[in-house]
Amino acid sequence: MSAPPKLQRLREMTNALPVQDFEDEDEEEGRGGIRNCESSVPEVRNHSAILRPTPIRNLNGAQGPPSHSLPASHSILSLLTNSIAMKLKTIEDLLHHELKDLFSAENQLVKALPKMAKAANNSELQEGFEEHLEQTKTHVERLEKIAEILDIKLSGMTCKAMKGLVEEGAEMIDEDAETHVKDAGLIGAAQRVEHYEIAGYGTAKALALQLGHDDVADLLEETLDEEKDTDAKLTEIAEAVLEEHHAEG
Ligand SMILES: [Fe+2]
Numbered sequence: 001m002s003a004p005p006k007l008q009r010l011r012e013m014t015n016a017l018p019v020q021d022f023e024d025e026d027e028e029e030g031r032g033g034i035r036n037c038e039s040s041v042p043e044v045r046n047h048s049a050i051l052r053p054t055p056i057r058n059l060n061g062a063q064g065p066p067s068h069s070l071p072a073s074h075s076i077l078s079l080l081t082n083s084i085a086m087k088l089k090t091i092e093d094l095l096h097h098e099l100k101d102l103f104s105a106e107n108q109l110v111k112a113l114p115k116m117a118k119a120a121n122n123s124e125l126q127e128g129f130e131e132h133l134e135q136t137k138t139h140v141e142r143l144e145k146i147a148e149i150l151d152i153k154l155s156g157m158t159c160k161a162m163k164g165l166v167e168e169g170a171e172m173i174d175e176d177a178e179t180h181v182k183d184a185g186l187i188g189a190a191q192r193v194e195h196y197e198i199a200g201y202g203t204a205k206a207l208a209l210q211l212g213h214d215d216v217a218d219l220l221e222e223t224l225d226e227e228k229d230t231d232a233k234l235t236e237i238a239e240a241v242l243e244e245h246h247a248e249g
């Protein structure tokens, strides 16, 4: 396959880019989504043909780029990869990352839970959501306290997983369903949220303990216990909702 004109010009200018070699590598590894995308977008293909070898090799943990390619420092993707690696260089960095994620998650929930409460038909479920909203505000405050202890900022990050979970909750709110079915669906969405939080707080607590931040770990454990309690309460309410419907039927 002949190289596109731009790439051909670049090759002539640098005399250092054996594009055919890269294409051969792709043939061995199979044609992934990136390559398919490049095939249909010539401009992207031209650039990524230059950038591709270095980041892939680094991400795979293999030896550095071949001597005939551009140095790693010339690759934008490689710079990006390095900057991420630098941010999470230590377990302390990872703890801060986890806390930022949780801070974003909790703040998203402060906005979402009133909508869940409004959509709930069962009064116990409605109260459960309202009660957990108040707890969630406390969770945000605890994280702010932790940020003070560790002297870090928690803003500036979006928890994409919670964004997705909240979107799924919103879809359930909009479903045209029987009351008990809607309630059971809302509980399912809420429990997915709780399990995500339980995983996040469990991880953060373990990291804090590992780093000797016992005061931080205690605060995280308080929230972790409340998330577990909420999850258990939701299970109880779900059983009550379904049994009630069964008895009525
Ligand atoms: Fe929470």
Ligand SMILES: [Fe+2]
Pocket (backbone or CB within 6 Å): 132, 136, 193, 194, 197, 227, 230
């Ligand atoms: Fe929660």
